[in-house]
Amino acid sequence: VDLASSAALLGLAYGLVGVAVSAPMLASRALHLAVGPVLVVGVVIGFLLSTLGVAAPIAFGVAVLSGALLSALLEPLVLRPLAARNVGDDDGDEIVRWLVGLAVAAALIEIAAGRWLVGRAVRPRPLLGLVEGSGLVVSALLGAAAILVLSVALAETRWGRRLRLLGGSRRAAELSGILPSRTRAGALAVSGAVAVVAGLVIAPVASIGTNQSAGLTIRGVAAAVVLGVGGPVRAVIAGLGLGVIEVASQWLMPGARSDVAIGLTVVTVLAIRGGELRRDWGRAW
């Protein structure tokens, strides 16, 4: 039961990150390769505040806002400077620059957070300070609610449609009065905030630190794309699958890193379903 509940909670959180990264993905056609470090920084800030005696709801709010702010800053610091100068310039190279820029930003956040955290006392605690047991259930319910709200927002609201239009055609979006930078920053902020919520959801059953940031990025982004682009149901199923693989690999090989099993699974799925996913990717906008 413990293993199953851990797998479910991890999977739910990865699915939530998957839905969260869909927002900037729809707006930019790039993957949010810095979502893992953003999640880690937000969660650690929450823990630090809790350790200092700040009330749990306030620590939670500050953690989420930190994630949103850090993620949103990637727009003016990475995406905007590396964007194509003119609409219609070679989009392929722009996306390559964005992906590399986001990966570099992830590395820099990892380095900076690692140095900042050295020697600091951090006491992990369940989401909102809820007690063990019922805390897991409430965490799961909160995660599920967040997935539902974000999915509806992406699929049914004007905001979601604006993101999709921007990702589909920057020119068309601009002619419709959409400001690309502000819209992308908003999408990044939402994804950062929701990723931190996901990190707080899994805090009782997983270790969250700078060493895990790249692994968390892979889990979240993979949940968003390995079963097809843009669907919250697929993201949650993929996330649950990754959660099961993670828990199973730890159970079967307690000393080994679960990153090996997760990484190989993601590569295998992408290798097998690559052609289909590539066509899906092209049709998603």
Place this chain on the structure above:
Amino acid sequence: VRGPLAALVTVVIGALVVPDEMLHVAAGLAVLAVLGVGAWLSLRRIGLVDLATGAAAGAGASVGAVGATLTGLPVAAGLPVGVALGALIGALVGAVGARTGRVLGSLASLALGLAVVGAIAAWLGAAGFHGIARLTGGDRGDLVVTAVVAVAAVVTAGAAGRQGFMGRAAVAARAPHIASSLGRRPSVDAAWGGALAGAVLGLGGVLGASVSGSIVADGYGLVMSAGLALAALVGGGLPVGGVIGALVVFGPGALVGGAAPMLVTATIGLAVLAVRPAGLLPQRSAPIDPPREDTGATPPEPRHGGISLEVRDAPLPGGGRLSFDAHPGEIVCLAGPNGAGKSTLIAMVAGEIDDGGHVLIAGRIPPRGAVLRARAGVARSWQRPPSLDRTDGMAAAAREAADLAAARWAGDLLGEGAEDDAREDLVRVAARRPGLVLLDEPAGRLEPAAVVAFARALVDGGATVVIAEHRTEIIGSCDRVVEVTP
């Protein structure tokens, strides 16, 4: 020959006169140069968004260098092991990247890198800590060897980058759908290119481990891979650009130790990229060596003769059905509004989507898939072709002198003033000397008169041409028009 030789002599002399206290740092910088060249090959030359470059180096370092030390062999014996493992990882990145496309390929490479780093950690944990043996036994000897390898890596990358297999890898990584339509297997082509890049990285990994004397698995993770990717972009279009980029991003860290200097250097690298998106050094306009003989410019004759097409009751997106045929020596227009299903029909005939048995090519059920249909003599153009280097495209499309002559003819006919990517797309079509040509709204980006002249020359040579179009200038020039209604 003289340039590399002069560089080699300069580097060796430089290595011999470096002060003793700088030997270790200088050897570390030479290793960085090798790694920078490997990343340049993968990201700049081929176009893969490779975030497993650190893992390729780490595999070389852990199995090649540590393995050689554990077994009591000289580290040099680990070099081929490191090269092989790096090549394997690079080939995997290339193969999966060409299958998924570049964006999802970046995720695949990141995941592969994470798995490899995890495996390295497990292997190092099982083996215990090991001081890795020196390459030559002395600091100066190590520096000379690493410096010579660095120069050799730059020269090799420059020479290999001009070979056809790297051009084909570049097309496969940047536009797998184009590679398939040219009859190539994108995953195989990209794997060959990725293997070369990975081999250089694996080599650099072994050298780096030997110079450092010890390794940490997590040192080969995202930080290293992201830094190398940035180095490749910042450096620009020549292999030595990878060296410059690596020294910019990692050099200060190598001098003072630790990853913290990257907070400054990588930020500077991003700023450089923002100002100069093409990098510090200019992109080569012709990466592949041009053919030595003047092939002339002649209209293409189908390699295997003209090919007829029959489409029977093919389903259209609007729910209707369509039947038509086309024969060698005629231009058939598929005319209809946007959304009617013209491009879907083209994709169906080209084998990109399942034709459900509604298509006969040369009177027979055609092979499945775009690659086999392309090899059977079907060629297609695209509404919005991606930007590809002409010589890379020729490496993927042309195999004989007659192909190059056809390509030159098409380039001359369509004119240098025409929209580059669309023109290059038709140049690649001509270079294949196909028997059945499918053109998807070519007049959207090219002069209709040039498109008609192009198509007429192809059918005069014996090919069958089907054009999906709604421009009246094109429709009026076709031999037959088939209405496609939604």
